[in-house]
Amino acid sequence: MLNGAGPLLITEIPSPDKAESALDARQLQLFEQLDASSTIMAPLRARRDVLGALIIVRTGQDAPFTEQDALLVAELVKGISLSVDNARLHQHTRNAAERLQRSLLPRLPHIPSMEITARYAPSSTTAQVGGDWFDAFTLPDGDTALVIGDVAGHDLNAAVTMSQLRNMLRGIAVDCQDQPSEVLRRLDLATLTLYPHSTATCAYAVVKGPHNGLWEVHHSSAGHLPLLLTRPNGDTRYLDSASGLLIGMDSTLPRLSARDLLPAQSTLLMFTDGLIERPGESLSDALNRLRRHTAALAQAPLHVFCDELILGLGAGSTDDIALLALRPSVPGT
Numbered sequence: 001m002l003n004g005a006g007p008l009l010i011t012e013i014p015s016p017d018k019a020e021s022a023l024d025a026r027q028l029q030l031f032e033q034l035d036a037s038s039t040i041m042a043p044l045r046a047r048r049d050v051l052g053a054l055i056i057v058r059t060g061q062d063a064p065f066t067e068q069d070a071l072l073v074a075e076l077v078k079g080i081s082l083s084v085d086n087a088r089l090h091q092h093t094r095n096a097a098e099r100l101q102r103s104l105l106p107r108l109p110h111i112p113s114m115e116i117t118a119r120y121a122p123s124s125t126t127a128q129v130g131g132d133w134f135d136a137f138t139l140p141d142g143d144t145a146l147v148i149g150d151v152a153g154h155d156l157n158a159a160v161t162m163s164q165l166r167n168m169l170r171g172i173a174v175d176c177q178d179q180p181s182e183v184l185r186r187l188d189l190a191t192l193t194l195y196p197h198s199t200a201t202c203a204y205a206v207v208k209g210p211h212n213g214l215w216e217v218h219h220s221s222a223g224h225l226p227l228l229l230t231r232p233n234g235d236t237r238y239l240d241s242a243s244g245l246l247i248g249m250d251s252t253l254p255r256l257s258a259r260d261l262l263p264a265q266s267t268l269l270m271f272t273d274g275l276i277e278r279p280g281e282s283l284s285d286a287l288n289r290l291r292r293h294t295a296a297l298a299q300a301p302l303h304v305f306c307d308e309l310i311l312g313l314g315a316g317s318t319d320d321i322a323l324l325a326l327r328p329s330v331p332g333t
């Protein structure tokens with residue numbers, strides 16, 4: 001029946017003992033249990049694939065199906081087949097997009113003196129790749145560079161631009177090893193020159209130390225959400241004193257760098273807006289909610305800290321989520 005060209009109309013259903021195979025016998029037994037008097041069986045086809053079958057029966061004393069009924073079923077299965085096939089294609093596209101997005105994300109470095117953990121969660125409402133990214137790498141002088149960003153758009157161009165900006169920033173950071181503001185300024189100039197129609201937010205930080213037993217984080221932001229520092233005792237503070245215009249707007253405007261102490265066993269969190277933004281909610285309320293979550297997780301292992309943020313805040317998000325967390329160890333441990 002599944003290999004047939006269209007619906008099969010049967011007005012006289014044979015008994016199970018006349019079946020030619022075990023499968024046919026089981027089907028005829030079911031018809032017998034339903035007291036079926038006639039049936040229409042139609043394959044669900046999409047392109048060259050058979051996705052399944054629709055089987056309709058009439059029972060008891062109902063008038064048997066006719067050829068006219070079979071024509072109606074043929075039209076019905078066309079719509080069902082198209083819907084099922086579209087759902088399969090959507091899931092396939094979504095899976096492919098997620099694999100592409102994850103392939104563009106880097107491996108995190110192993111640094112004995114600190115823990116670094118990252119998470120990426122694709123949007124639950126789109127099958128397109130996005131521009132969220134994170135990065136972490138060791139600079140030639142031994143300092144640790146941390147990056148998070150978000151290229152505008154949700155399409156292949158955004159993903160490609162994201163990869164290009166990430167690689168450019170790596171090259172600039174390794175080459176000049178300058179203040180974070182200067183690294184972002186050079187990235188801005190390169191973006192305006194090479195990709196004049198692209199815009200992105202980006203935060204760049206360099207973790208230094210421990211010097212005299214103290215860690216420091218030097219940072220600058222190009223239109224991105226601020227870094228969040230959570231101390232072991234649950235105190236939280238946003239590092240928002242070095243904000244500037246997003247990448248791709250105007251490279252002539254000055255950018256700021258800031259320097260903050262990074263206590264041992266504290267957690268430095270960088271994240272994209274998909275983690276916190278919700279329709280109808282102000283940004284300040286969203287940021288305060290994140291502070292409450294990180295304060296409650298201050299003593300949790302870093303991988304648990306990140307997982308719980310995704311589970312607690314990311315469920316139902318309509319945007320991709322990327323986050324990067326760092327926790328320096330106690331000097332000498």
